[in-house]
Amino acid sequence: MIPRWLRRLWDTATGRFGLIVVLLVALTALVSLFWTPFDPQASDIGDRWLAPSWPHLLGTDDTGRDILSLLMAGARTTVFVSVGAGIVATAVGIALAALGALTARWMRETVAVLVDILIAFPVLLIAMMISSVWGGSLWVVIWAVGIGFGVNIARVTRPELRRVQQSDFVLAARASGLTPAQSLVRHLLPNVAPVFIVQLSWSMAVAVLAEAGLSYLGFGASVVEPSWGLLLADLQRYIGVHPLSVIWPGLTITLTVLALNLLGDGLREATDPTLRHRGAETHTPAVVA
Amino acid sequence: MIRYALVRGALLIAGLLVSSVLIFLTLRVFPGDVAQLIAGTQASPAEVEALRESLGLNRPLFAQYADWIGGIFRGDLGTSLLSGASVGEELLLKAQVTVPLGIMSLLIAVLIAVPFGILAALLRNRRGGTALSVGAQTLAAVPVVWAGMMLVVVFSVWLGWLPPQGFPRTGWATPGRAIESLLLPALTIGIVEGAMLMRFVRSATLQAAGQDFVRTAAAKGLTRTRALIQHGIPAVGLSIVTVLGLQVAGIIVGSVVIEQLFTLPGIGRMLVADVGTRDLVKVQSELLVLTGFVLVVGFLVDLVHRAIDPRQREAA
Numbered sequence: 001m002i003p004r005w006l007r008r009l010w011d012t013a014t015g016r017f018g019l020i021v022v023l024l025v026a027l028t029a030l031v032s033l034f035w036t037p038f039d040p041q042a043s044d045i046g047d048r049w050l051a052p053s054w055p056h057l058l059g060t061d062d063t064g065r066d067i068l069s070l071l072m073a074g075a076r077t078t079v080f081v082s083v084g085a086g087i088v089a090t091a092v093g094i095a096l097a098a099l100g101a102l103t104a105r106w107m108r109e110t111v112a113v114l115v116d117i118l119i120a121f122p123v124l125l126i127a128m129m130i131s132s133v134w135g136g137s138l139w140v141v142i143w144a145v146g147i148g149f150g151v152n153i154a155r156v157t158r159p160e161l162r163r164v165q166q167s168d169f170v171l172a173a174r175a176s177g178l179t180p181a182q183s184l185v186r187h188l189l190p191n192v193a194p195v196f197i198v199q200l201s202w203s204m205a206v207a208v209l210a211e212a213g214l215s216y217l218g219f220g221a222s223v224v225e226p227s228w229g230l231l232l233a234d235l236q237r238y239i240g241v242h243p244l245s246v247i248w249p250g251l252t253i254t255l256t257v258l259a260l261n262l263l264g265d266g267l268r269e270a271t272d273p274t275l276r277h278r279g280a281e282t283h284t285p286a287v288v289a
Numbered sequence: 290m291i292r293y294a295l296v297r298g299a300l301l302i303a304g305l306l307v308s309s310v311l312i313f314l315t316l317r318v319f320p321g322d323v324a325q326l327i328a329g330t331q332a333s334p335a336e337v338e339a340l341r342e343s344l345g346l347n348r349p350l351f352a353q354y355a356d357w358i359g360g361i362f363r364g365d366l367g368t369s370l371l372s373g374a375s376v377g378e379e380l381l382l383k384a385q386v387t388v389p390l391g392i393m394s395l396l397i398a399v400l401i402a403v404p405f406g407i408l409a410a411l412l413r414n415r416r417g418g419t420a421l422s423v424g425a426q427t428l429a430a431v432p433v434v435w436a437g438m439m440l441v442v443v444f445s446v447w448l449g450w451l452p453p454q455g456f457p458r459t460g461w462a463t464p465g466r467a468i469e470s471l472l473l474p475a476l477t478i479g480i481v482e483g484a485m486l487m488r489f490v491r492s493a494t495l496q497a498a499g500q501d502f503v504r505t506a507a508a509k510g511l512t513r514t515r516a517l518i519q520h521g522i523p524a525v526g527l528s529i530v531t532v533l534g535l536q537v538a539g540i541i542v543g544s545v546v547i548e549q550l551f552t553l554p555g556i557g558r559m560l561v562a563d564v565g566t567r568d569l570v571k572v573q574s575e576l577l578v579l580t581g582f583v584l585v586v587g588f589l590v591d592l593v594h595r596a597i598d599p600r601q602r603e604a605a
Contacts, residue, residue, distance in 0.1 A: 113300065113303065114307065116300070116304075117300075117303065117304040117307050117308070117584075118307075120304065120308075120534075120538065120580065120583050120584050120587055121308070121580060121583075122538050122539075122541065122542045122583070123542075124542045124545060124546075125541075125542070125576060125579060125580060128545075128560060128561070128564050128572075128576070129312065129315050129316070129572070129576055130315070131564055132316065132563070132564040132567060132569060132572045133315060133316060133319065133320045133326070133567075133569070134320075205430070209430075209432055212432045212434070212435075213432060213433070213434060213546050216434050216546065216549075217545070217546065217549055217561055218561075218565065219564065229432075229434075232432075232434060232435060232438070236438055236550070239438060239441060239442060239446065239453075240446055240453070243442040243446045243447070244442075246435065246438045246439070246442070247439075249435070250431070250432065250435030250438065250439065253431075253432050253435065254427065254430050254431045254432070254435070255430075257430035257431075257432075258426065258427055258430035261426070261429070261430055262426070
């Protein structure tokens with residue numbers, strides 16, 4: 001059986017677009033593990049700067065690598081980073097939201113103030129802070145986006161968590177002997193899950209942008225890892241001579257980020273009953289990648 | 290109002306304190322042996338020890354932190370580990386590029402976002418409005434570095450109107466050339482930030498259109514559009530002020546990447562270079578200056594918002 005929220009998501013044009021493109025990117029990443037048209041790292045000087053044509057559908061770069069294959073392999077990195085960042089953001093978000101909603105009053109308020117402060121830290125600056133000590137890597141991107149966006153998730157989820165916690169059925173559960181931890185898992189988290197999943201989708205969009213930006217700056221993917229941001233940096237050096245080749249990685253990133261944003265918007269419409277009745281006005285979040 | 294300013298000011302100070310501690314912990318404490326890290330693996334133990342001595346890393350952590358913060362209060366942001374140059378002086382020099390770039394970007398973002406955002410709201414449910422919204426949504430997903438590359442392709446490579454890279458060595462002594470070289474970078478950041486801001490403007494306008502005072506004005510005989518423009522726009526202005534802090538953070542982040550792309554000698558490029566060479570003393574002060582700036586802007590924005598919103602003024 002298809003769950004109701006999924007059908008509702010599918011019914012909105014934006015949600016459908018988001019879902020299809022995101023699945024396509026994930027599928028591409030999976031396929032690239034077994035097959036790409038060419039070996040993405042194999043250079044062939046004789047074939048450098050080929051225009052888009054058969055068999056190099058999107059052309060080749062300065063060392064004759066096939067751009068389509070590079071993009072397909074780069075999807076792996078994107079999936080890895082965005083899923084990793086999503087997991088970290090979930091952990092940070094749940095921990096901070098629970099600390100900010102369910103603990104003693106002084107603790108709640110300290111955490112709330114802390115979250116308000118941390119939210120001002122741009123993800124990119126967090127990433128640069130980490131890489132100045134441990135050097136750049138994809139893990140830096142994961143940690144930076146995870147922490148940066150986790151704080152954002154905490155801020156959105158905390159009031160929701162508090163509202164559910166004060167509702168009668170949770171009170172009744174507590175009265176019948178459930179420990180706070182049990183009620184967190186059984187009642188609170190399932191009830192804030194919709195808010196959460198929407199944020200997660202947006203945080204993955206931020207992760208894709210951050211990976212591209214940081215890899216471009218040299219603090220993300222290493223030279224041997226296939227990455228869309230790295231490809232942008234590579235092709236940029238020849239922009240005066242071969243201006244059109246930078247289009248492909250840029251379009252790929254834009255499409256992926258757009259899809260994740262729209263998926264988040266669509267999920268929000270599909271899961272938030274108040275939005276459905278008002279005729280939705282959605283908003284992607286206020287976080288700086 | 291004064292009470293609010295005091296409370297908000299306390300939060301600002303707490304924010305500065307927390308960020309300075311976080312930066313200090315990350316750069317000085319978590320890495321373990323900072324001297325070894327800076328000196329690299331090839332340094333002899335004696336060299337590492339000398340470096341440790343000169344950085345004051347043998348002293349208690351709290352004293353090191355107090356030194357750093359105390360120095361900042363005296364206007365001393367430390368000296369570069371590699372060149373020995375004063376970080377504060379270099380920051381001031383680089384700010385001559387980054388601050389004008391930021392102001393130009395913000396202006397462009399607002400100039401794009403306000404008219405198009407209001408237009409998108411007025412044309413809601415019509416094809417033009419949908420197209421504007423889709424356009425904004427798409428532009429907001431564009432990586433800023435790629436937006437810059439595409440503008441270079443169009444305006445430098447094809448049309449040859451603007452320089453693709455660089456900043457005149459003469460600096461602001463030749464203001465025409467300086468502005469010319471900042472135009473494409475500012476346009477890049479302005480367009481991407483403007484697309485995000487535009488969506489705020491659109492939803493603020495829509496919200497204003499539903500407000501009683503706009504509907505009353507319309508009922509008294511103004512057309513709906515006129516009512517919205519005459520009475521709704523101030524409310525929209527208010528909501529722009531709220532997200533301004535966010536925009537500033539976005540512009541700072543954008544300038545880090547864009548200064549790299551256009552090889553502009555600004556603060557962002559300085560930070561990237563120092564992170565690359567692990568000049569931790571510089572990175573530490575630069576990060577504090579940047580986050581401090583974001584926090585101070587957030588503080589000012591909240592105060593201004595409070596001061597100009599009549600509803601909040603009465604409540605205070």
